[in-house]
Amino acid sequence: MLDIKRIREQPDAVRDRLAVRGDPGLAAAIDRALELDEARRGLVAEVDDMRARRNEVSPRVGELKREGNEEEAQTVIREMRELGDALAAKEDELAGVEDALHTLLMEVPNTPAEDVPPGGEADSPVLREWGEPPAGDWERRPHWELGEALGILDLPRGARIAGSGFPVYKGLGARLERGLINFMIDLHTDRHGYTEVWPPLLVNAGAARGTGHLPKFGDDMYHAGEDGLYLVPTAELPLTNLHADEILAPDDVPVRYAAYTPCFRREAGAHGKDTRGLLRLHQFDKVEMMRFERPESSDDALEELTGHAEAVLQALGLRYRVLLLAGGDLGFGNAKTYDLEAWAPAVGRWLEVSSCSTYTDYQARRAEIRYRPAPGEKPEYVHTLNGSGLGIARTMVAILEHYQHPDGTVEVPEVLRPYVGVDRIT
């Protein structure tokens, strides 16, 4: 969440940055937050004064009783009882205001970074492109057709078991999925300096609030209601909360984690176009990178993190482009996001295979993740960053469509061959 002190001290700057998101309601939310904050501070002063009075006078009762002065003790008790009633009323009032302010702030998104342009999808600039479309002007088969023909993908049976959006990989398809996961994890841990983590796949509501998935986006997650748990839509939830309510020692920052997890997304209402094959799923695999950084190094860390995701695409030899997301497309907690899109030549589309973002201190404030800059100094909030490295399903799509041959076979990218065990899927 946003820092109320920052809203108080620079309300116009906060409003201006939020305006980039294109939601006119946000300016009003800031105004409301300022009102609530002012009311809160007034009430805090009153409540503290009354508590100070009680702390000063109440111990007197004990002294009077020890002295045997029961009558005087009763007088003080009566006075304190009145004060206590008045205090309780003020405390309730204060709790109500604090609650309202907190609820409001939990629903205000992060402020976009200075270089994030306003507008929607069409306004997200393409920063760079890498690779070439595959050679040959024959007609490529879309991955779902090819996958079925090769016996490596079985969508109808997945639908029968769970529903549409729950794919079944078989034979070399399953092996390719597993190979991609292992290749990516190995690259990030061996070459990019991330520590591998194998986290829980269900998280509680507190963890979901910490990342910003609750309260606003509960409907996008699968919910195990009886136990109050949510199936992770991304490893971001468990990884970010790994250090919730902690103060990291000076030497412990930065922290880098990489994790493979399945991801579960309901995304109600997302049916319709662009959902064929593996393009949009309820369950897919992803390797995620996560970083806890000092504020002064978080900008550089975002560039580096994005480079680590690009390294996967380059190693796989897949054509891709990098977009800077415009304000209207930016995720709720994000200050800045680069999307990596791989080219899928058969469906003729760029597919988002990675989203690399900085949350600045937004998640850290919600999840209470701090660090001590130097021994003896006051704790500060870390900056959290995460990025896919990569989403496996759409990477699979790009591979099947990019590396297919006219005879219906698929060449295995060289770096994956040790993992898959064959050069070609036939």
Next chain:
RNA sequence: GGAGGGGUGGCCGAGUGGCUUAAGGCGGCGCCCUGCUAAGGCGUUUGGACCGAAAGGUUCUCGAGGGUUCGAAUCCCUCCCCCUCCGCCA
């Protein structure tokens, strides 16, 4: 799932209603003493909120949340977590 025992500061640990602004110890930091070191002495050491230019002041924080009381680490209720045993189980 059942039974029992626990959760106190960076760590250990005392504390069953006021004299606790949480004893004592360990560790950390600072200073003193000592030609070095050891030992010793003194002080300091959770995090947040509010007021203040600052110095400083007030307040909250003993797993979490409610309650009782003039007053709660302490009494009551609910929940969470840890340990032991039993049951079930890959």
